Amino acid sequence: MSKAELREHERNQHAPEFLEWLAGGDAALATFFAENAPEIGALADPWTREGLRLLGANLRARFGDALEALKDPANRETVDRYRRYLGEVYCRTVEAEWRNVPSNGPGDPMWPVLAFSFRALYLDPRSQLYGAFRKSTKKLTVHPDGEIAWVYGNAVEDYVEWVAAGRLEGAVWQQRKLDQLLSQAQEPDM
Numbered sequence: 001m002s003k004a005e006l007r008e009h010e011r012n013q014h015a016p017e018f019l020e021w022l023a024g025g026d027a028a029l030a031t032f033f034a035e036n037a038p039e040i041g042a043l044a045d046p047w048t049r050e051g052l053r054l055l056g057a058n059l060r061a062r063f064g065d066a067l068e069a070l071k072d073p074a075n076r077e078t079v080d081r082y083r084r085y086l087g088e089v090y091c092r093t094v095e096a097e098w099r100n101v102p103s104n105g106p107g108d109p110m111w112p113v114l115a116f117s118f119r120a121l122y123l124d125p126r127s128q129l130y131g132a133f134r135k136s137t138k139k140l141t142v143h144p145d146g147e148i149a150w151v152y153g154n155a156v157e158d159y160v161e162w163v164a165a166g167r168l169e170g171a172v173w174q175q176r177k178l179d180q181l182l183s184q185a186q187e188p189d190m
Helices: 003-013 016-023 025-036 047-062 071-096 125-133 147-164 172-185
Strands: 097-100 111-113
Touching: 003 172, 016 025, 016 071, 025 071, 047 071, 047 111, 047 125, 071 097, 071 111, 071 147, 097 125, 111 125
Parallel strands: none
Antiparallel strands: 097 111
């Protein structure tokens, strides 16, 4: 990123819309657990892979096969609560942090995504919701727990590996992972 892009990124983190969205987290999650997904709220610990598996089932039950319903402006607040829950699972279990990256969204002034210390890329929880509607085909097999839970499981594995390595700084960690991949690619096939 250029210095100008870094300054813009920092300004986005202090945008009033984003700060207001962050401040409304507890109330939005309470509504989510009470009205949208009481089966997740009833779990002893909703911040788990099981919670995300139930999230996928809940999305399909609520919206059927209508992936487009997630994009419908009439469902904006409801979908935002689903996005917030999915993101909070990552925040509470693998130390993800919310970031406002409007350039990742459809032109909104605020677009919450997740940043990780052990990954160079953002994860867009709203886009992850679409995974609930993905079905297995002859060419693609969807994980039995659903794509949302599968992606989360991969993040947990990466997080555990990063912690075991001593929580290396991002660039150092990314270089280590790249070196591992290059080393594996150079090993002869057996």
